[in-house]
Amino acid sequence: MGGVSLQPEMEEESSDLQLEEDFLKKLKDKYCCKLKEDIRCTLERVIEQENKTIWRDRETPEKDEGFLHSQFPMDIWTNLKGSIVGSAAIDAQLKQKVISSCLQELKDFPKRFEAGFRLHCSALQPEPIWTEYQITYINSFTALQQHMEGYRDTCPAEVEDLKKETDGLIFRLSQGLEVQFKEDVELYLRRMITRKWLTDDDDFKQLSRRTELLSKHCALMRPPHNQDFASRLHYHVVQEYIGQLMKKNFSCKNQRHERAASKIRKQWEELRDLFEEMNSAHEWLYDVGDELSVIVEQKNKRDIKNHLETLVKHYPDFCKKHLVAVLYFRGLIRGREHQLILQKFTELKKTQGRADEDKSHVLFRDMQIPAKTDCFSHLPFSCLSSLLPDN
Template sequence: MIRWMQRTRLETRTGEVMQINKLIENEVLEEAHLNLLALRQEFQQEQEQCGEDSMELAKKEKDLSLLYGELRNKINSLVRDSNSLPNRNKELLVYVSRIIQEEEKRAKDPGGLPGSWMEAWREAVLEGVQAKLKSVHLEQKEKNASWLAVHLGLLGKAIVEDLESVRRHLRWSYPPSFRVFSTYVDSYHKAVGQHLKTVEQQVMELKDLYALLDWIINRYKSERIMGSVSLQPDMKDESTDLQLEENFLKRLKNKYCCRVKADVRSTLDRIITFENEDVWRERRSPDKDDDFLDSPFHMDIWTKVKSFATNSRKIDAELEQKAVCSCLEELKDFPGRFEAEFRRHCSALKPQPLWTEYQITYINSFTSLLQHMEGYRDSCPDQVEKFGREVNGLMDWLIGGLQDHYKEDVKPYLRRMMTRKWLTVDEDFEQLYRRTELLSQHCALMRPPHVQFARELHYYVVKEYIGQLMKNNYSCKNRKHEKAAGKIRRQWDKLVELFENMKSEHDWLHHVGDELSDIIGQKNKADIKNHLKPLVEHYPDFRYFSISHSTV
């Protein structure tokens, strides 16, 4: 009799379990939950009476756990799909919210499931949002160059539409304590961050990296998505910031800057290739800009860097600074690379005039390029400084080449001056003058900042010209000293005019020829010595002994 009664109760309980499970499957949630609560209450009463050692009680606890697990799974499934099928789930969600609230109250009572039902609901909301994002169309980048831009556009649209639905319909199925809209907003912040991490692994091109950064930093929180008018005023008190993995944004910016460097490198490679194929190989004369010899590549580079600076600034100031520094880091090696290729392709042109034109052209172009980059010294001081050193190294080589060529060219004519024929023959001076005049014409094609070039050559010519007076013991007798003084003055005036045209700032050298002419024109030693003292004071490089001997 006892066994029959036990079997009957077991069959009855099994039937109850199956009935409750069927109700859950058919989404008759309110009735299923009421039956579960009754079963749970029965379990609690028996537990109080029998203790916890009863085998039958253990089976009943297992049944409760399985049924509650099925109920939670069903609720989670409904919540996940609730915004996809709002009309079907509207009434069900009312029961869902009641069940969750009831179970939260009974959380400490025996027979229930471990873990918070509210937390499970939030996780279900997040899973639903994740599924929504995963369903947004994502083309293969091999099939569509605009794959990312299209996807991000669709992603933003899906987010807004989903939150609009939550705001207008879904949230009214829950009591205010659920903070439904806020929960969905927070879930989107988290899920979008996770989604973008997956998408980022496919992003390699510069334009796509820029689009992704712009979407994350600007567009997501703008009126196009989280700041949309259709979500107001509910978004007023909500955060609009994505929940990104730590250092994700930093890694993305670094990846972008690496692509910036690669893009600048490609631009610089193309510039060198163009100069070789279009200019050097064809032996084409350089173009002029405002009467100065010029190759426009400095404008191409500046435009490229300025474009990166301007576009990166639209994302944020930090990215602008990092992008510009990346450009300058890549630019640092450009002067050296350019010099190596120029030497390799054009050294055979020495000492033709075209070689000189090329030297002046690149002096001008790199001067302009450095001036452009100086505008970024405040934001990237180290990079500008290093680039400047490389440019100055190239300048020293180019300017030094011009100086060496000129010095070598005029050396034989300077050596033959102040010889016995000097007073009657002007050929050597005329050669010196013509070559200096040609150099002056070249200087006219050089941009103004390179007055140092003119200064150094001015000093060299004066030093060498006067040096001949110091070195050669030239005798001026029988009034030849007056003729010599007049000749020096005339030659000196012509040289002064040339170096004035070259914009030399060494105007203090202009008077040395006149003062020497005055000394040479004197008839006696006493007058000569009277003129020597101020000359030596003004020009300490001239020695009293040397001048006095050379003028006797």
């Protein structure tokens, strides 16, 4: 080979291996495509494993630090992290492509998981195990999203796309729990502030029992979803309970108003304690039952107008029609004092104005009020003072 006759040929051949200009790019693309296929298979196995170990035999979910959880978010994160760390050892650019590929494939996982979950478990609702599963996956997909947030600086668009999908699933699971609770308590809430309610505690006991169960479920849900969930249902229970008072189902005559006010206060305290235990963010709702009870319990109807200011201040959407309904429940339907109370209320509303109104504190606005049946109750006092006796 060292002969002189061979040297010209050797000089014409380059000893360096020549690669296509985009060879590395194609190689990286092929690697990422294969990686996405592997991830897709891994995620399918996650769903299959969840069915095999949990759904098929209706197994109770595990707990971690007192919260229901599944192991798959950690398994997924560990699997993806291994691929990402391995690619980083080869090339920084490859690492970014791998992270992007992982997140792109993971984006469709929440919907695929939800489809599998509903296919295998929807027949369980409304059994307690169905509720536990929903809470488990609210917690699990929250954890999965938190794991992936670590890649937001590298791939912000992909992380945000994944977040939209996980948030969507968490919302649908939470909504399912809310609908279930509302259906469970609908009948009992509708029976509040009625003639039967005044002498029978059974319906409230059922409402309280279901609210206690709700509290136990909230304790199994991780922040921040537990507080958001409890707050929404706190608002629902308050609005429906007070809404029954606005429907003019009956009027407390013959001194029954004091017993009714005492009952509202006692029940309100029980409900308030339950939602405080759930850490509801709607602290502004805690006082409304007591403030309405103060109006209802007054022995002397002349004293009612002295207890309106706090209610007007705390609940600026409390209007004249709501006060008329409360007075009706109190047994005060018309007459001189009725008109004086409304007159005082109008003055307070004008003084209060809208300066202190908090748009987020809306409670009474959407409550249904029955059509007026008393054509005299809203006439000016000057038109009635000489015509109507006091009640």
